[in-house]
Amino acid sequence: MQKYYMTFSDECPKYIQIANNIRKLIEQEILADGEKLPSIRELAKFLKVNKDTIISAYKLLSQEGAVVQILGSGSYAKKKEIIRSFKKEYRETFKKLTSGGLKEWIDFTGETTSANFVPVNNLKKAINEVLDRDGAEALIYQDVMGYEKLRDSINDRFWNNEVSLDNILIVSGAQQGIDIISKSLINVNDNVAIEKPTYIGALNVFKWRKANIIEIPMEEDGVNIKLFEKILKRYKIKCFYMMSYFQNPTGITYSKEKKKKLLELSLKYDFYIIEDDYLSELIYDDSIEYYPIKKMDDHNRVIYIKSFSKIFLPGIRMGYIITPDEFRESFQISKSNTDISTSSLMQRSLEVYISKGYWTNHMEYIEKEYHSRYILMKTILENELKDLVDFIDPKGGLSFYITIKSEVNKNSKELFYILREKNTFITPGVMFYKNSKDGENTFRLGFSQVSSEKIIEGLENIYQGLKGR
Amino acid sequence: MQKYYMTFSDECPKYIQIANNIRKLIEQEILADGEKLPSIRELAKFLKVNKDTIISAYKLLSQEGAVVQILGSGSYAKKKEIIRSFKKEYRETFKKLTSGGLKEWIDFTGETTSANFVPVNNLKKAINEVLDRDGAEALIYQDVMGYEKLRDSINDRFWNNEVSLDNILIVSGAQQGIDIISKSLINVNDNVAIEKPTYIGALNVFKWRKANIIEIPMEEDGVNIKLFEKILKRYKIKCFYMMSYFQNPTGITYSKEKKKKLLELSLKYDFYIIEDDYLSELIYDDSIEYYPIKKMDDHNRVIYIKSFSKIFLPGIRMGYIITPDEFRESFQISKSNTDISTSSLMQRSLEVYISKGYWTNHMEYIEKEYHSRYILMKTILENELKDLVDFIDPKGGLSFYITIKSEVNKNSKELFYILREKNTFITPGVMFYKNSKDGENTFRLGFSQVSSEKIIEGLENIYQGLKGR
Numbered sequence: 001m002q003k004y005y006m007t008f009s010d011e012c013p014k015y016i017q018i019a020n021n022i023r024k025l026i027e028q029e030i031l032a033d034g035e036k037l038p039s040i041r042e043l044a045k046f047l048k049v050n051k052d053t054i055i056s057a058y059k060l061l062s063q064e065g066a067v068v069q070i071l072g073s074g075s076y077a078k079k080k081e082i083i084r085s086f087k088k089e090y091r092e093t094f095k096k097l098t099s100g101g102l103k104e105w106i107d108f109t110g111e112t113t114s115a116n117f118v119p120v121n122n123l124k125k126a127i128n129e130v131l132d133r134d135g136a137e138a139l140i141y142q143d144v145m146g147y148e149k150l151r152d153s154i155n156d157r158f159w160n161n162e163v164s165l166d167n168i169l170i171v172s173g174a175q176q177g178i179d180i181i182s183k184s185l186i187n188v189n190d191n192v193a194i195e196k197p198t199y200i201g202a203l204n205v206f207k208w209r210k211a212n213i214i215e216i217p218m219e220e221d222g223v224n225i226k227l228f229e230k231i232l233k234r235y236k237i238k239c240f241y242m243m244s245y246f247q248n249p250t251g252i253t254y255s256k257e258k259k260k261k262l263l264e265l266s267l268k269y270d271f272y273i274i275e276d277d278y279l280s281e282l283i284y285d286d287s288i289e290y291y292p293i294k295k296m297d298d299h300n301r302v303i304y305i306k307s308f309s310k311i312f313l314p315g316i317r318m319g320y321i322i323t324p325d326e327f328r329e330s331f332q333i334s335k336s337n338t339d340i341s342t343s344s345l346m347q348r349s350l351e352v353y354i355s356k357g358y359w360t361n362h363m364e365y366i367e368k369e370y371h372s373r374y375i376l377m378k379t380i381l382e383n384e385l386k387d388l389v390d391f392i393d394p395k396g397g398l399s400f401y402i403t404i405k406s407e408v409n410k411n412s413k414e415l416f417y418i419l420r421e422k423n424t425f426i427t428p429g430v431m432f433y434k435n436s437k438d439g440e441n442t443f444r445l446g447f448s449q450v451s452s453e454k455i456i457e458g459l460e461n462i463y464q465g466l467k468g469r
Numbered sequence: 470m471q472k473y474y475m476t477f478s479d480e481c482p483k484y485i486q487i488a489n490n491i492r493k494l495i496e497q498e499i500l501a502d503g504e505k506l507p508s509i510r511e512l513a514k515f516l517k518v519n520k521d522t523i524i525s526a527y528k529l530l531s532q533e534g535a536v537v538q539i540l541g542s543g544s545y546a547k548k549k550e551i552i553r554s555f556k557k558e559y560r561e562t563f564k565k566l567t568s569g570g571l572k573e574w575i576d577f578t579g580e581t582t583s584a585n586f587v588p589v590n591n592l593k594k595a596i597n598e599v600l601d602r603d604g605a606e607a608l609i610y611q612d613v614m615g616y617e618k619l620r621d622s623i624n625d626r627f628w629n630n631e632v633s634l635d636n637i638l639i640v641s642g643a644q645q646g647i648d649i650i651s652k653s654l655i656n657v658n659d660n661v662a663i664e665k666p667t668y669i670g671a672l673n674v675f676k677w678r679k680a681n682i683i684e685i686p687m688e689e690d691g692v693n694i695k696l697f698e699k700i701l702k703r704y705k706i707k708c709f710y711m712m713s714y715f716q717n718p719t720g721i722t723y724s725k726e727k728k729k730k731l732l733e734l735s736l737k738y739d740f741y742i743i744e745d746d747y748l749s750e751l752i753y754d755d756s757i758e759y760y761p762i763k764k765m766d767d768h769n770r771v772i773y774i775k776s777f778s779k780i781f782l783p784g785i786r787m788g789y790i791i792t793p794d795e796f797r798e799s800f801q802i803s804k805s806n807t808d809i810s811t812s813s814l815m816q817r818s819l820e821v822y823i824s825k826g827y828w829t830n831h832m833e834y835i836e837k838e839y840h841s842r843y844i845l846m847k848t849i850l851e852n853e854l855k856d857l858v859d860f861i862d863p864k865g866g867l868s869f870y871i872t873i874k875s876e877v878n879k880n881s882k883e884l885f886y887i888l889r890e891k892n893t894f895i896t897p898g899v900m901f902y903k904n905s906k907d908g909e910n911t912f913r914l915g916f917s918q919v920s921s922e923k924i925i926e927g928l929e930n931i932y933q934g935l936k937g938r
Binding site for chain 1: 479482483484485521525532581582583584585587589592593596597600604605606607608609610611641642644645648652656657670673674677679705736739768778782783784785786795802803805806807808809810811812813814815
């Protein structure tokens with residue numbers, strides 16, 4: 001008991017101080033992993049505090065994952081998995097990168113388009129045109145659904161006017177789209193299925209909604225359908241979050257058959273498909289046809305999210321959702337409660353940008369640029385690194401997902417540290433899984449932030465790193 | 470039982486169809502208010518569906534408030550309170566207003582600054598300066614905490630550089646601020662105290678977090694402290710959401726004593742104060758000193774939210790939070806999961822706008838304009854309507870909260886309908902309360918969207934409406 005002794009300051013609530021103390025005991029391994037904590041009554045008596053204070057402290061630790069509470073049994077210390085501290089370290093490395101602490105580096109962690117390809121001049125023209133045309137209106141107007149002309153343009157250009165305009169909801173980027181959908185759709189303890197591995201930003205939102213998260217492994221043409229159906233038979237699933245093109249991080253594109261099958265399952269087992277179409281503009285191979293699940297969705301089972309941020313202007317948060325009819329009102333209320341509406345000026349500017357044809361031209365331009373990087377990456381990986389790694393050809397998008405061959409005696413976190421010394425940065429697979437242990441032999445190489453010259457240098461560093469030299 | 474009979478279509482999940490049907494039965498009063506619904510087993514058998522389907526249907530209805538589930542007893546119909554349909558009607562009226570369905574109207578529902586006072590030219594200058602100076606950087610850079618120079622400007626101009634820069638988090642408007650704080654701070658069934666009446670946008674967020682909401686009545690100098698302490702003695706409160714200046718809707722400003730007392734309580738009973746400082750720029754009376762609770766907060770008990778949208782550019786979502794140290798990281802993660810970051814271009818433009826002195830000039834300008842409207846409103850209310858209504862002089866802000874005298878035989882919803890016929894729009898008090906019944910004899914008159922001429926005409930309409938002529 002003595003190890004729990006502590007004194008209190010007035011600076012912050014006691015329960016936080018107690019939690020801090022216990023967290024420290026666990027981190028310093030004074031409390032072993034799995035060790036039982038004192039009962040609430042005991043510890044309250046020992047520390048001379050109210051029982052509620054201990055309850056709050058244990059609750060806080062339990063929410064953080066530092067303590068496991070088992071009903072009728074008690075509370076147990078849980079050593080934080082290495083993933084947690086690693087994720088933090090990764091984030092900090094990333095922060096240093098973006099805040100310009102480094103002078104020169106090779107950044108394979110990028111997920112969004114490069115500053116070199118941002119169409120500043122045309123966007124500036126569009127913004128000024130909007131300000132001259134609409135004046136204050138552009139700065140004051142708020143419609144929770146978004147600027148009607150933009151929704152109209154989206155419908156016309158991307159959906160052949162086949163979607164009801166009332167079902168297009170403008171959001172401040174795809175991340176907000178996921179958040180808004182979750183708020184309306186997902187309740188505490190609902191079962192949510194995701195791809196394994198998946199986009200961490202979505203995973204975090206579902207965790208935050210306190211959903212039960214069920215991972216379905218990816219195969220070369222989409223998620224493992226058989227396993228998914230097994231799970232559907234046992235559990236009531238509320239929704240399935242997926243990326244139909246160039247799945248993040250695997251780069252995999254769903255086959256038409258799997259997309260159809262998913263739709264069938266969603267009808268049969270009554271769940272919704274959240275289709276995050278984040279990068280489908282960048283198709284480099286004619287074998288890939290663009291046909292999102294939403295286009296096959298005759299029964300209103302698909303909630304479609306599109307981001308304009310990843311590929312166009314990451315610093316401008318913009319995207320849209322296509323909602324099934326039954327969620328139209330609830331998504332709007334969710335949007336309104338989240339941030340009232342998306343910047344009116346930027347919506348209008350994007351509308352002008354699209355209607356003037358800038359959008360199409362720009363997409364053609366960056367497709368060419370990224371296509372050539374893709375070819376270069378693929379060529380080097382296939383030729384120079386073939387004895388060290390495996391990968392699935394993504395045929396599009398902005399990254400490769402690499403598996404280190406088992407005979408190479410290194411995992412991707414080790415590689416991360418080795419490469420960091422050479423100012424080369426990769427994203428280890430562990431970042432894309434719900435639990436640690438998974439993804440140890442994989443990593444993602446995004447090439448949006450790396451020039452051709454640097455790609456050659458960076459892959460050489462990776463080669464050396466894996467070779468152990 | 471026969472009244473529950475229905476057939477199913479394939480169009481949408483059965484549980485939704487069942488819920489829709491029961492909702493209709495309640496709305497059409499075929500099911501009486503408080504009538505017990507069949508047991509899950511009974512109804513499942515009768516409709517030949519799985520028990521889970523009925524469970525889901527009842528859960529959905531319960532979440533909507535159309536059904537009350539009592540553990541160990543069963544489920545009961547709950548006639549939707551009139552407030553719900555009225556709120557919907559109010560929203561639709563409002564929508565019609567903003568989408569320009571009407572040609573001419575008198576809009577006392579406004580909460581934000583008028584388009585007439587939006588500084589288009591200076592903002593345009595600021596945006597172009599940023600695009601010329603920063604180029605692509607302005608469109609691509611993402612920092613979850615926000616643009617450092619803007620945070621620095623805020624600290625310098627509004628906080629005398631006394632706040633740690635790491636504790637200033639830029640958000641996309643105050644509504645998002647409330648949402649982000651709630652996600653980090655509030656768990657299911659936590660107790661959240663609010664002012665009664667309060668800002669509906671905050672109320673909705675707390676409801677969404679499935680918090681228990683406890684209303685503390687407002688008095689002329691802030692919330693009823695005695696009653697609050699009684700509640701604090703009985704319940705563990707997680708946080709108290711409040712507006713220290715020109716509280717929405719009452720227009721009340723807290724006395725210094727009450728602010729101090731609140732801080733004391735927050736320490737004693739270990740809860741956080743969420744201070745929403747949404748309109749304090751507009752002080753018309755020297756008796757009001759600007760001193761937010763955050764400035765007195767020596768123990769990190771106050772989470773401060775500031776909006777730039779209400780008073781400056783409603784269509785541009787922008788604001789900031791000052792976080793206590795212990796929430797710094799968790800608020801940042803919450804922000805990142807909500808929408809990654811706030812528009813970089815608009816943050817930079819605002820920074821330029823502030824540092825060039827445009828902000829100060831603009832505030833002085835609109836203070837003058839709104840001050841004169843305030844005087845006019847007050848004069849007419851005090852002189853012409855004194856036999857019909859009471860009100861507390863707000864001495865600042867953009868609205869008056871009016872109480873209809875009991876001898877006037879009309880409530881504010883009736884007045885709303887009468888005035889709507891004359892294209893004059895008010896916000897009935899019922900909009901600001903958790904439950905119906907409350908706020909029946911009050912309404913809010915916002916004057917930001919009403920010119921002096923229209924103020925005179927609008928108040929004349931209200932006079933006539935209350936007189937019943």
